[in-house]
Amino acid sequence: MLSLVTRLKNLQADIKGYDQDIQDLFQSHSDYKIFASLPGAGVRVAPRLLAEWGDDRSRYPGLPAVQALAGTTPV
Known part of the structure; x- marks a missing residue:
């Protein structure tokens, strides 16, 4: 048990x-x-x-592409 506790402390x-x-x-x-x-959107x-989004603006030519990634595209 003490060995596991030591490992967990190191991992933390x-x-x-x-x-x-x-x-x-x-x-x-x-x-x-x-x-x-x-x-x-906090520190994590x-x-x-x-x-997830990246910084390549050309991947998202317009609002529909952004909505598709966000999962909010109207059907």
Whole structure:
């Protein structure tokens, strides 16, 4: 049991380091302000949204393409 607790503590420290790296990279991105300003997009969701959407604007020629990715396209 003590061995598992030690491993979990090490894992928690690693995760904390990864979280900090993600925040540093996210805050250095040119679209940081856009994604960070989205309602409900906190420190975990906003970087995920940026990773999902990417920064290639040509992928989304118009609103229908954005709606399709978001899953809100009217049928």
